[in-house]
Amino acid sequence: MFIINCPYCGDRDQTEFSCHGEAHIPRPTETAQMSDDAWGNYVFFRTNPKGYHRERWLHTHGCRRWFNALRHTVTDEFVTTYKIEDPRPPLPTESQTSSDGRQS
Amino acid sequence: MSQSQRLPDELPVGNSIDRGAPLTFTFDGRQYTGYQGDTLASALLANGVRLLGRSFKYHRPRGLIAAGSEEPNALVQLETGAYTEPNTRATSIELYDGLVAKSQNRWPTLGFDVGAVNSMVARFLPAGFYYKTFMWPASMWMTYEKFIRKAAGLGVSPVDDDPDVYHSTYAHCDVLVIGGGPAGIAAATAAANGSARVLLVDENNQLGGALLGTSDNAASLAYRDKALQALKQNNNVKILSRTTVTGYYDYNYLTAIEKVTDHLGPGNGGDAPRQRFWKIRAKQVVIAAGSIERPLVFADNDRPGVMLANAVATYINRYGVLPGNDVVVFTNNDSAYQVALDAASVGATVTVVDTRKNISAEFKASLQQQSIRLFEGHAISSVRGAKGIESVRIMGLSDDGESLHGQAWEIVCTCVATSGGWTPSCHMFSQSGGKLKYEESIAGFIPDTTRAKKSCPNLSAGSCNGVFTTSECVEQGADAGLKAAAAAGKPATSTDVAAFAVNETAQGAIAPLWLVPTVHPVGEGNSKHFHDFQNDVTAADIQLAAREGFVSVEHLKRYTTTGMATDQGKTSNLNALAIMANIQGVSIPEVGTTTFRPPYTPLTFGAVGGQESRELFIQERKTPMHEWHVASGAVFEDVGDWKRPWYFPQTGEDMHAAVQRETLAVRQSVGMLDASTLGKIDIQGKDAVKLLEMVYTNNWQKLAVGSCRYGLMLNEHGMIFDDGVTTRLGENHYHMTTTTGGAARVMSWLEEWLQTEWPEWEVYCTSVTEQWAVMALNGPNARALLQELTDIDVSNDSFPFMTMREGTVAGVPARIYRISFTGEQSFEINVPARYGKHLIEALAEAGKKHELVPYGTEAMHILRAEKGFIIVGQDTDGTVTPHDMDMDWIVSKTKIEYLGNRSQQRTDTSRDKRPQLIGLLTEDPTVVLPEGAHIVAEVHDQPPMPTIGHVTSSYMSPNAGRSIALALLQDGINRKGDTVSLRLMDGTVLQALVTDTVFVDQEGARVRG
Amino acid sequence: MANPVIATPLNEADFSIDGFSVAELDYSGKINLRADFESKHANQSLTKLLGIDCQLAPNTYKTSGDTSVFWLGPNERLVYTNGDVDAMVSQWRNKAGCAAVDVSDYSSVLKLSGPKARDVIASGTPFDIHPEVFSVGDCTQTRFGNATILLSNHSEAPEFQIQVRWSFAEYVFEYIKRVARYV
């Protein structure tokens, strides 16, 4: 059971949140001109990595704000959480990864 | 004979029992006496009861092995009736007056067990036997399973409702200390020297751990008492006894079960819960869980009377019970010598059999003083006595430990105290993701590296970390406590932890001996070498697994089932690994360990559920009009979490009659429906209309202030996911309604888009679902009734269909929306929730002369189906587009961007012959199709038949005068006028005509009238 | 016509047990207020109206007279007031960049007091309410059982308030009554 740092409220129990999948997938503009493939990519395809993953969370039972998190899908380590408008944080380097005893 | 094995009061033993407080209890129908402070195990042992159960697979007689929660054998059925609980460990049950317990796994009696024939046919029951024999053919498994469960099953689950109550709660601390032995107490003391919030948890009824079971321990207990006294006076410290940490999860989330009133006996807890489930969040964890002694694996080492050495000491010292008058101590390490001395000092005849040679002179001298015989370099080769050990035979052991030689000695005994060394309890450390390392000097695994320093910070201290003297345990505990408090950001201000200054004997080296040989090779002859007692797994099973290629530790475990019983292999895992290592000729760490999984000890579902049982299991949401519905005799339906009136039966009416009456009344006079559960969202801001344009499929730019419009929401897959009516309240102000079940989903959908995709838009959404109580008036008399109660002119000219007016109703402020889900003249009256009760009472009173009828959700469903109005989630299922619903009229042809737009042109969504919504009229108008019935392309006697659609809604319609149905049918819109076949589950085939979806008032005149 | 009956979600029910009391409070005016409180201009004009600086630290509330302002989110506040809610709402609603909604009837407000109050609340919420991390003047939205609540700390005595949506009020009240006997 995670502790998740809401960028607005601080550390909270996982049960206050819900996860809505991969972050940073902007809705395309000019959708009428899009090919089926391009639209299909937007609607259906996600990266599903084994390793670091940027994902979108909602503080459902708290401030009801959406935010992004950088989480390792194997160790479940939350590297950081950040507001929607914040720039993407860099991925941790290898040496930081190995301190966790696992590889991505 | 009463308490024949209880030691006399004069001896300085039995510090946990109160001889002044005798208790009566019943085991297998016989009455016995014990004392306050006994466990069921110690009380039975005191009464000379050695045979406590039959083993799982071979039905071999079994007795106690341990004195703590690691006990694999002595599982009993505790109590009777609703209070009964299977598989409880006799060693963990505190005795109370009137306790009733039964042995398990035996029929008809413990002494004579029919299933014991399994033991004689053991060569047909090797490891993997069930997999090999019963898993094929798969269809027969159900038949075999019944037999196997009956013959082998452990205890019996209660069938009655649980009469107990349970509590679950959250707890937070800076430092959680698991285990209240010397290391744990020292850790808590050190950690609490500053401002850290410390939680100290121990599974025993009193703290002290290993100190409790040792002899001559007054000084040790005084040391403990002083430390505990100081902890209890510290407001930052909470001590939980009778509490076992059962699971260690991510981010230092740990669960524990506290046995609050179990020790008082059933029904004696008063208001207090039976058990409490703790959900603990700890910044830092100190694991001081102690260690568990391993049995030596020798021939027929499961005979009642063969016990762990420290258990023998514990029964003597804590409970004043001598497990046997003639004791053989069989060991490969020094720790058992004190046990021999303890037994001898209370009058037992003791023999020590040590697999090692060159025993220290100091030990030899102390044995001699007590006239204890010592056999060095010897081992037990066989035992006699099936239901209780009678004697052992010992022989010389070769230096490599592989064979026996020399003269055999027969030693009469009733108890074998065996020690194969100590296994640090790494369960919690391993559950937290930590990696173990093998420590040769103790022949056991100890904690190595933590997996996730960030998410599960912990430290191990004491014997679970591989140190075994009390002074070392105290030192390590204090150190860990200090470090943990500092890491939690609450460093200790002083570092005082009293040193443990009681004399201890130095311990020599262990000589590992994982499998004691016999005169036959292991696996031949009749004797069995058990390592896993509860699952009846022997060394021969491991050999078989190795021969058949199941050498990986995870395969070994599953193939032999070693370590998979309710004790999770606490006493057996290391022996199993070592035996496999020997067979393969590799080191123990090369074999590896299996993963420790929660729960550490079994726990009850009741405790996990806690208070969230019965009416608090799922939240029941109620509207402001709920009391009126109850008073009016409503039968309720669960809609999501809501309790909604389903129908209002009158005297003598069944559901069908009530629903038909209500449905008719709405179209003939007027009905009222509590619509408060509909989701309501207040939308404000200059960009509000941009949001509506994006989330609905139709146009919103030209909606006038005071007007309402129906809208359909799609997800980006192009599929319908909600619908509702939105009203423009002001220039930049809208009131959106959603389905009852979709309210939260729609709210979070709007917020997700606004916050993540269009943050620059100025739009604010606020849920107002419960701000308003809503009563929908439907039917030709609705207007006349409403006009009596309102200051608004509700004539058709001044208040047309799809508009909203504000004013008062029954003297309270109201918004009335003229929208309809029935196709009738309809007014949805919204009043602030505080007036909900007032509104429904006023309407009911004024409605009498208008033949007003309250109706429920079932009539509502029929009324809307008569008009072909869909219910999202009933007629749609997440794979349905507006076109599939024959609702092209609501999809804008002019606007370019809205959610789900592009998916309408995907190859799959735009293809021909998708399932489409149509009406169905059965050939026989009295037959109501079952919802979910399949429309088939061809009818066969037997499935399979190609399905071309299914019924989504189906009712007897009193207004159409016949049954009606809605269905999704491939290419349905083009098939109107066709007759189709439906095949029901019972084989009946029905014919139905494909029609339009509107069954009543096709012109739609009534709603605008 | 007779005066309309006004009902609260729990009809102002209360419950007491040794060391703990809970009671539903009567209605007060409640307004959900949305604005960019970081913007000096927006905040100043709201502050002037309320007499309370709306630029609150996250998860805190402020009280002045009979008015309180709770932080619900970075751009969301909840106002408790005995003033004219209709007038306040229409005044704010028409300000550029602001939104205001009357939510006076949306919820039930429970007052919990007595030495056992912390243990009662800890039975249902994963949020740590130790005074060291949740002191008087703090508030938070969190979970209690399966309900979302607004929890606020009003006194070291201790005294807490739980605000919960109308439809969940009975569930939360029954939950509190049940655990009060167990703690």
Ligand SMILES: [Zn+2]
């Ligand atoms: Zn938050």
